[in-house]
Amino acid sequence: xxxxxxxxxxxxxxxxxxxxxxxxxxxxxxxxxxxxxxxxxxxxxxxxxxxxxxxxxxxxxxxxxxxxxxxxxxxxxxxxxxxxxxxxxxxxxxxxxxxxxxxxxxxxxxxxxxxxxxxxxxxxxxxxxxxxxxxxxxxxxxxxxxxxxxxxxxxxxxxxxxxxxxxxxxxxxxxxxxxxxxxxxxxxxxxxxxxxxxxxxxxxxxxxxxxxxxxxxxxxxxxxxxxxxxxxxxxxxxxxxxxxxxxxxxxxxxxxxxxxxxxxxxxxxxxxxxxxxxxxxxxxxxxxxxxxxxxxxxxxxxxxxxxxxxxxxxxxxxxxxxxxxxxxxxxxxxxxxxxxxxxxxxxxxxxxxxxxxxxxxxxxxxxxxxxxxxxx
Amino acid sequence: xxxxxxxxxxxxxxxxxxxxxxxxxxxxxxxxxxxxxxxxxxxxxxxxxxxxxxxxxxxxxxxxxxxxxxxxxxxxxxxxxxxxxxxxxxxxxxxxxxxxxxxxxxxxxxxxxxxxxxxxxxxxxxxxxxxxxxxxxxxxxxxxxxxxxxxxxxxxxxxxxxxxxxxxxxxxxxxxxxxxxxxxxxxxxxxxxxxxxx
Numbered sequence: 001x002x003x004x005x006x007x008x009x010x011x012x013x014x015x016x017x018x019x020x021x022x023x024x025x026x027x028x029x030x031x032x033x034x035x036x037x038x039x040x041x042x043x044x045x046x047x048x049x050x051x052x053x054x055x056x057x058x059x060x061x062x063x064x065x066x067x068x069x070x071x072x073x074x075x076x077x078x079x080x081x082x083x084x085x086x087x088x089x090x091x092x093x094x095x096x097x098x099x100x101x102x103x104x105x106x107x108x109x110x111x112x113x114x115x116x117x118x119x120x121x122x123x124x125x126x127x128x129x130x131x132x133x134x135x136x137x138x139x140x141x142x143x144x145x146x147x148x149x150x151x152x153x154x155x156x157x158x159x160x161x162x163x164x165x166x167x168x169x170x171x172x173x174x175x176x177x178x179x180x181x182x183x184x185x186x187x188x189x190x191x192x193x194x195x196x197x198x199x200x201x202x203x204x205x206x207x208x209x210x211x212x213x214x215x216x217x218x219x220x221x222x223x224x225x226x227x228x229x230x231x232x233x234x235x236x237x238x239x240x241x242x243x244x245x246x247x248x249x250x251x252x253x254x255x256x257x258x259x260x261x262x263x264x265x266x267x268x269x270x271x272x273x274x275x276x277x278x279x280x281x282x283x284x285x286x287x288x289x290x291x292x293x294x295x296x297x298x299x300x301x302x303x304x305x306x307x308x309x310x311x312x313x314x315x316x317x318x319x320x321x322x323x324x325x326x327x328x329x330x331x332x333x334x335x336x337x338x339x340x341x342x343x344x345x346x347x348x349x350x351x352x353x354x355x356x357x358x359x360x361x362x363x364x365x366x367x368x369x370x371x372x373x374x375x376x
Numbered sequence: 377x378x379x380x381x382x383x384x385x386x387x388x389x390x391x392x393x394x395x396x397x398x399x400x401x402x403x404x405x406x407x408x409x410x411x412x413x414x415x416x417x418x419x420x421x422x423x424x425x426x427x428x429x430x431x432x433x434x435x436x437x438x439x440x441x442x443x444x445x446x447x448x449x450x451x452x453x454x455x456x457x458x459x460x461x462x463x464x465x466x467x468x469x470x471x472x473x474x475x476x477x478x479x480x481x482x483x484x485x486x487x488x489x490x491x492x493x494x495x496x497x498x499x500x501x502x503x504x505x506x507x508x509x510x511x512x513x514x515x516x517x518x519x520x521x522x523x524x525x526x527x528x529x530x531x532x533x534x535x536x537x538x539x540x541x542x543x544x545x546x547x548x549x550x551x552x553x554x555x556x557x558x559x560x561x562x563x564x565x566x567x568x569x570x571x572x573x574x
Contacts, residue, residue: 363426370436
């Protein structure tokens with residue numbers, strides 16, 4: 001067995017020619033999905049893992065590119081001897097449709113106009129993402145996923161997989177997620193969208209044609225989002241009321257360290273992210289409500305599913321707090337599904353799902369190891 | 377609390393095959409593992425301790441990290457055939473509420489607890505004048521998680537007072553056996569008391 005500590009990254013672009021009929025009623029005739037893989041698919045082809053990214057994620061989930069220093073966004077979780085162990089699992093992560101990191105999205109060229117899609121790019125839903133991920137699965141010659149794993153919006157995709165293609169998923173890991181957004185969640189998203197759409201460079205979403213970017217608005221949206229991803233305690237611990245300089249200046253410059261941190265996060269974000277994609281991702285979150293969408297057919301979808309579920313929440317997460325995760329657990333319990341749930345102690349807020357934490361990582365390892373009892 | 381095999385076998389003998397079982401305070405998931413193998417049950421464990429959650433997951437047992445005193449609203453009324461509370465009663469803040477919740481969730485409930493009336497406990501209190509420390513209750517008074525210890529007599533009175541209908545009682549000695557002494561003097565020779573309640 002290969003037990004090297006080096007992680008080999010393979011990446012590629014899947015050109016999907018099969019039209020995708022979107023929930024909105026529109027159709028994408030063809031599209032491309034940018035993806036990365038780690039580890040290798042075994043002979044039985046039963047060790048494939050799909051990682052679903054959250055709001056601002058992309059396909060580069062683990063490993064470090066040659067000549068760079070920054071690892072993928074979930075590198076602590078995925079790799080040789082890590083909880084999602086690439087020594088025996090074949091891990092796939094893609095940039096979701098509508099993204100801005102290589103998959104077809106608002107920054108791609110619209111074949112019918114030869115201009116960037118911009119605001120013309122159709123709104124996609126979690127349902128559409130899962131349908132496109134199934135196309136990628138077939139493209140990679142994978143018969144089914146042993147695990148589908150995600151945090152936040154990624155966790156919603158993992159849950160949706162179990163409902164949309166119950167026979168193609170053996171284990172679903174749903175971290176820091178919910179079955180739907182609350183009014184408060186949608187409210188935060190709306191403020192983020194307004195920040196972007198009120199930017200003078202917005203141009204109704206067709207800013208790329210004008211050669212500008214609504215950077216101010218996007219940075220504001222990110223700053224707001226960032227506050228909701230942290231907890232009061234973690235901010236207190238990290239910044240407190242520490243000042244940039246030794247005393248108050250009695251003006252509106254950056255004075256407290258938290259102000260400087262947020263501005264930095266906003267400015268850094270706009271260099272690598274597209275505003276239309278940000279709007280799309282927030283809509284995707286707002287629309288997600290599979291329990292309502294499926295209605296009475298939900299129980300049928302779950303009836304024949306042999307999927308095992310692990311639902312995880314974090315004590316300090318106030319964006320998707322533990323009781324929201326327990327709503328997922330309740331649905332699965334009511335349908336007699338194999339479900340486990342843990343509430344991990346952490347002061348990291350919603351972003352805790354991206355942070356290293358012994359209980360969290362041990363729980364992941366134990367669940368993943370436990371799944372092998374079923375294979376015989 | 378360490379659960380011994382005899383305790384599990386006894387509870388297992390009360391459970392019908394292919395039923396749905398909720399095990400409160402499931403520890404490492406060993407009871408559910410046994411029931412899954414021998415009775416083909418659909419089981420879920422509940423424990424508040426993350427360490428126990430990890431062990432249960434390792435045993436491929438469905439397990440939910442919930443607080444027994446506060447979180448049982450997670451389960452629908454009449455959603456289980458059996459709800460088991462094996463040797464954890466003494467750690468519960470509000471035993472009466474918990475038994476009521478168990479009866480709401482399950483068709484039948486199984487409760488077991490270490491008997492504080494066992495002669496070894498009585499002798500320690502009588503002659504040493506100190507809180508008893510026994511094989512089943514190995515903690516010093518200031519370190520014990522056990523806040524609601526009771527004797528068999530206490531428990532029967534508690535059930536009668538609250539209209540919890542005992543349908544079967546099995547008292548075992550230190551060898552996990554029901555002998556003549558545990559039958560005649562259960563509250564003196566019984567180490568663990570097991571009850572089926574409706």
